[in-house]
Amino acid sequence: MDLSFSSDDLRFRDEVRAWLADAMPPDLRAKADIDAHFEMDEVMRWHRILHAKGWVAPHWPTEFGGPGLSPTQRFILTEALELAGTPSLSPFGLSMVGPAIMQFGTPEQQERFLPAILSGDQVWCQGYSEPGAGSDLAAVRTTARDDGDAFVLDGQKTWTTYAQYADWIFCLVRTDASVKKQAGISFVLVDMRSPGVEARPMLTIGHTPAFCDTFFEGVRVPKTNVVGPLHGGWTVAKALLGHERTLIAAVGQSQRAIRRVKRIAAAHDLLDDPSWAGRIARLEIELQALQMANYRALAGAALGHAPGPESSILKLRGSEIFQRVFELAMDVMGPDALAWFNQPGVVSELEQTVASTYCYNRATTIYGGSSEIQKNIIAKLILGLPGV
C-alpha cells in the first residue's frame, strides 16, 4: 500500500498547476479568490479554455476526444481544478449524456453530438423529473406519440437545471403506455429550439435561477434522436445515474469550502477558539475520511475493478458533508448570516454567496437520487436486506 504519487504523476501535477497559474483569466481568478458564484457565460468561457488545452473531459476515452490520462492523472487534474476554485463545468453534457451516447448511441449520434459537447458548442440539460415522477422516476408521463419518422412529445419536465441556457435536453419519455412502467420508456434527445419547447426558470430558495419547468407541447423529435433501443430508455437512464452518483461526491469542492470556512473564521477571530476550531476540525476529519474512501474507489477503478462498496457511500456522505460545510460557514458568520443574499457592502466579499449556497445546497441530498433512495439501494444490493 502506498499513498504517494509516482514521479510521473507528480510531474503531471506540476504541469497542471503551472498551466493553471497561466491559463485562468484574471477576472475568473479574482472571483475564485473570494469563492464567488460563476455565471453561466463564465462557466462556458472556462469550458472552452479547458477544451483548447484538451482537458475538458479527462474521463472521456481518446477515441471520442478524451486526453488519454490514467485514472490517477484524471484524479490529479480534477483535484487541482477544484482546489484552484475554477468554475465547475456543467455535468449534463460532459458527464451524463456524453457517456450515455458513447455507450448506447449510434455512430451517427456520436459524431453529431460528442464533438459539440466537448467543444462547448452545445449546452445540455437534463429532462428526467416530472411533477409526478421524482424519486419514482419510472412514473414519467411525458408522452412520445409515434408519427411517421418522428415522435411528438407532450408533457412537463421539472428541476431542469439551467434549461434556460441549454441548446439540447435529454429526456425520458413514455413511448409505450401499455406495458409495465419501466418497460415503456425511451431516452430521447431534443433540440431546445424546437417549436413547442418552453423553459420557464424558477427561483431556488437560494434565489438563484437554477431550476426550470420545461414544457413540451406537440414537439416533433426525429426518431434518429432516440438513444439506445426504443422502449429501452430505462437501461440508459440507470447507467447515466451511476455516472451522476460518483460525480457528486464533491470532495474537492467541500475541501475548498472548508478552507473558506477557516478564512471566514479567521476574519471573525474565531480560528484560535478551541470550540470553533474543534467544530471545523471535526467536519474536516469527516471529509478526510470521505476523501480516503474516494481514493480507494479511484485506485480500484485505476485497476479496472468494478466499483466496490466504498463507492456507494460517496454520493450519500459527500452530499451531506457539502451541506454541513456551508451550514458551518453560516454559523461562523454569526449575525452576518442574517443578511439577505448577495448584498454588496453588507457582508464581506468572502461571505457574499454563503447564504445562497447554504440554502441551495439542501438540494444535494435530493438530486441524483435522494439520500433515502441511495440507502434503499445500499440496503438491498450491499447489505442483502430483504425487500418488502
Add this chain to the structure above:
Amino acid sequence: MDFQLSDEQKLLRDSVRTFTKQRSPLSRFRKVRDHVGSRGAGWDAAVWREMGELGWLSLPFPEAAGGFGGSLVDVGLLLENFGATLVPEPYLASVVVAGIALLRAGTAEQHARWLAPMIDGQTSLALAHAERAHRFDVRPRATTASRRGETWTVRGTKHYVANGERADVLIVSAAHGDLPVLFAVPRDHAAVRIEGVRTLDGLGAATVAIEGEIAEEHRLSGGDATVALERAHDAGAAMAVAEGVGICQAVLELTTSHLRSREQFGVAIGTFQALQHRAVEMFVEVELLRSMSVLASIRADDDDDDVRRPAVSAAKAKLATGGRFVTQQAIQLHGGIGITDEHDVGLYFKRMHALGLMFGDEEHHVRRFVASPGFTAGL
C-alpha cells in the same frame, strides 16, 4: 496510489484469518474474559508462544532488532482480523505500544535483553504510562525520577496499564525534570507493586505503583524517550483503529444477519425501511473508518510530525465517533437481546468504547489535529 495488498500481506491476512477461525473464535474471548483476575489465567501463554513461532510478534520491528522488518500496514492487517473475534492476547499492548517504545528508546543490548524474548513469545510487555491526573498526555508528569550516580529513584503511580497484570517486563515512564525517561522494569523488581484491575472490555490491566531505586542499566538509553513515547502512542492509536475496523465489520455482519432472520409482525424486521436505513448508516461509518484506517496505518510510520500527527489523530477521532456509532446502533437493532451479557454484540460494544479511549479520546485528537500546521496552512 496503491491500496492493493502485496502477496506477502495476503498470505499474512489469510493465515491470521485461519488462526482466528480455528483457534480463537469469539467464544474464546468470552471464556478468557470470565477468568481474568488471577495471574496465570486470562490469555494463553501457549497461544502467545505460537504467535511468536509464526513470526507475528516480530512484525513491526526491524531485522537488526530481531524483527521481521514489516510495517504498521502489516500489523494493521493482523489486528483488524484479531478485532473480528476479539483475540485476547495482548498484541496491541505488548508488541505495538510497549514494543515500539522499547525499540525506539532502547540500545541494541537492551533490545536483546527485553525485546527479543517477547518477539519469541517467551515474555510479554506492558507500557506503564498513563497517570490519572493527566488524561491522555504523552508526557509523564506525576511520576518522577531523580538520579544519583548509577541509581535512579522513581516514584509515582500508573493507571490502566494494559497487560500490566501479566507482563514480564514493564516499560515505565517518569519525568526527569522536564524530560521523560523510560525504564524497563521486570515485574518482580523491588520498586514496583502491581495490582490487577479489569477494564471496561473485560480484559486485565493493572495499577502499577513505583516507589524505590532502579539501576541505570534499566533506563532505556538508546533513543529519545519523548519521541519513543509519542511514536508508541501513535502506533497504538493507528492500530486501535485497525482493530476497530475488524470489530465494526463483525458487528455489521451480526446485525444484518439478525435483521434478515428476526421476525416480528409476521415478517423479517430487515424489511422495515427505518431499520434498513439505520443499518446503511452503520455501513457508511464502517467504510469511512476502514478508509481512515488505511491512512493511519501508512502515516503512523512517517517520521514527519506534520504528516503523521494529523493523519493519526484524524483516524483516531473517527474511531471514537464512528466506532461508537456502529456498536451503539448494533445494540439498538438487536433490541433487548443486545442488552444481555449473553449476546456477543455487547462484547464488541465495550471493547470499542475502550479502544476509543486508549491513546487519546476524540477531544484529545481533535485538539491535536487543530494544532498541526496543516490546519491553518494556505488560508
